[in-house]
Amino acid sequence: MTHPVDVHVGKRVRHRRWLVGMTQQQLAEKVGIKFQQIQKYETGANRISASRLWDIADALDVPVSFFFEGLDETEKQPAGKASIPADLMGDKEALDLIRSYYAIPENQRRRLFELARVLSDVA
Incomplete structure (x- = not known):
């Protein structure tokens, strides 16, 4: 069973990878692993170790904290404002x-x- 934090971190990895226009294969090569492992990380199926997360952050040119941003945010929107999907950057x-x-x-x-x-x- 996947942990919500692992799912969130995986989505943030996918988000950043898409933003910089990098494929799973390219990220895997930079980190020194198989692209299938990146797939598992991005879905939250496999937990990312601290050292591997450090390498991924370096490859994607973001601080490690980037992967945890938005973890504690609630989905409440101010009255009268359009609802924003919780996983906007996964879209x-x-x-x-x-x-x-x-x-x-x-x-x-x-x-x-x-x-x-x-x-x-x-x-």
């Missing part, structure tokens, strides 16, 4: 949107961000 469509957003030149990206904020306040 491939959301990650593709983020990648596309950061591919936009910075000055245009800021303008798009402001537009999105205005539209979300109106809705």
Whole structure:
């Protein structure tokens, strides 16, 4: 049976790997393991040891604490705000949107961000 913390950490590994555009095979090679092991980590089926998590964090260029972010957050939203899925960063469509957003030149990206904020306040 999987532990909720292992599932959360695995989702964060997958999230970061997708964000940087890395395949399971590429991450496995950087860490020195088989890609099947990365699959098991990402589903929470296998627990990641501290030293392996350190290596994964180094390969994905994030601090180890990144994998634990959001672990204690509740899913409550303020009244009148749209509900955000608990695993937003596990959603491939959301990650593709983020990648596309950061591919936009910075000055245009800021303008798009402001537009999105205005539209979300109106809705």
